[in-house]
Amino acid sequence: MTRKKRRLYILLLCGLGLGSATALTLTAFQDNLVFFRSPSDIMREAPAPNRAFRLGGLVEAGSLERATNADGKPTANFRVTDGAHVIRVSYAGVLPDLFREGQGVVTLGMMLPDGSFRASEVLARHDETYMPPEVADALKRAGHWNPAQGAAPPPAEWNTAPRRGG
């Protein structure tokens, strides 16, 4: 085989590799990108049913309660707020160690028909002082907190939204 031919083969192979990698990435992107939504985003535009997304905000102080769901699984129910709106979340699982009322949280899951959110994952953070950037951004967008003025106030105090369904 001549050098030219070999080079052609290698180029063809590289093209094939790159092409298939791109195709794979794009197809996988289409189905698997997970969007982040704050409670206000959900109120403005109802998310597509049966599509997982991330819901983030602050855990409303005093909202955490333990219950048992329809399958007999122990669940944790709490409310996530960005100051303007509130979403009820139910999670059948063990809450991460750094989960606290009044602190930022990011959950992964889907909306239920009754307007509450069923979380399949509540994301753990390594550090209790850490505010997930999307949550900080959501709070800023809701107009209830300017990070330049220090830490976020406790959400029970500044939640002006009417309680939805308790």
Place this chain on the structure above:
Amino acid sequence: MIGEIGHFALALGCILALVQAILPLIGAHRADARLMALASPLAGAQLIAIASAFGALLWAFAVNDTTVSNVVLNSHSQKPLLYKFSGAWGNHEGSMVLWVLILALCGGAVAGFGRDLPSALQARVIGILGLIAVGFLGFIIFTSNPFERVWPPPMDGQGLNPILQDPGLAFHPPMLYLGYVGYAVTFAFAVAALLEGRVDAAWGRWVRPWSLAAWSFLTLGIALGSWWAYYELGWGGYWFWDPVENASLLPWLIGTALLHSAIVVEKRESLKIWTVLLAILAFGMSLLGTFLVRSGVLNSVHAFANDPARGVFILALLMAYVAGALALFAWRAPKLGGTGIFAPISREGGLVLNNLLLCSIAAVVLVGTLWPMFADIMFGAKISVGAPFFNAATAPLAIPLVAAMAVGPLLAWKRADLAGALQRLWWVGALAVASAFLTLLVAGYHVLPALGFAAAAWLIGGATADLLDRIAAFRRPSQAWNRARGLPRAAWGSAIAHAGMGVTFAGLAGMGLATDTLVALKPGEATQLAGYEWRLERIRDVQGPNWSARRATVTVLDGGRVVTVLEPEKRFFPVGRMNTTEAAIHTNALRDLYAVLGDERDGGGVLRLHHNPLAPWIWFGAVIMALGGGLSLSDRRIRVSAPSRKAAAATA
């Protein structure tokens, strides 16, 4: 005082590294033997300086010197000594000192073991390593001084994050850095080769052990991190596809490709340009990982020193080193033409395919990792890319890679007989298909685990077939033992590493069949999972050295016989006021029983119980891979500095 000495030693190391970067490179350019001869002593002196600085930092942590702000933030007098030491590198500043210490060690190793290297190449490699060290020492001195003082000193430190107080994590960063920084050496060799305009078999022989060593350590480091996540974070998984995990996987993927293409350079003097490019990219990926972890640009479970100024500095270093090297590559690479010519079906062809697939996987992982950042900057969209994406996008590339992994070693160099190789693998193929069907039969319709077990059987069987073939076990059984002893260690190493990958695949497949349940139990109540009866006995208070805990006692029974007693805990650390979850794990090497205690309610507790078949094999396989790498490394033929034994060369 010790702190100031440490700080001074860092600055001294920086100056020495600067000199080390300039004089030997000029010497090599002008062929000035005296300047080139300075390279080794300078590398040695820099090593001594950095080692002193690191020693000073360890001292500050060991005696809990609360005038050093780094100690105050990350340590506490009540901590076991091991975690005082591991606390020294469990934070941003200290880990950077460890980083440059390992870099200086590599420089010292090139100086010490590299006496057989051509002096110009050695001088250039050490010079480039000096250049890298200057950048990172400057980074430490200007943005992350580990010896900064606080006045007045507080009574005691604030303690290390409790989930980091763990033996697995104590050794995770050093292993990982040995891997990351090892690629600095292959990078230095690549840049030196570009400067010289020459890549030959001797160069390949030198790059290979370094890429092997870096790869073995990186494999161990990633495995340790994943194992730690499995038993410490208590969520029952082992790999999150978290950006920071991906950041360690990227250099591993490129490094694996480099490892294989360096063989082609060494044996066949082919693929030279490609190998040089891979060496540059592998280090680029290491730097990218460093940048991603420390700048906080990515949303990750590793919230580590999120300081934009530091991020910009590391980004500048990344740009300078990688862009500089790539520019040099574009300018000089055409000079490094290959000489070996090979047919598409050949050992070289197989290795090209390996490289292509590994790089494609790396590209997919890179895009998935960085896309959220770009989407945020470009479109203001908050998105994340999780496990489903990575599984869907990498699996189709991993399947042909695994398929080729068993065939490649059986192919001859230059031109090979694919049908013949496949013929020798027929029983392995049958084994793989059988394991897939067996999985479907036993476990029900689970496609991915079935594929995983098939891959495991294919890889382990393929490695065995390769070894049997090499020692001619069937053709001349009487001489098999002698041939096995005469087989080069590199051949054993590669077969063992491939088999180790198979063991890891078996573990991954087993985890694909894992089952779990979430129950609220009162003392005395029991639940069923995976054929076992799990009974909660009691929940009580216990006291540890620097924590107190609630501990549940769960008895696991198999048909009335007690298998084990699991004691998951929720610990509370008064220093730092933190809770951690301690999963309780019982393993018998074939399966893990895994219990996590959740919150307590109505006199009972919420328990998350897992049955994880073959879980330990994931990390066990990684250890086997690293052992294979180590065995290859001990091969006489790649230890250039060792006096070559004619007899060994003749049998090999």
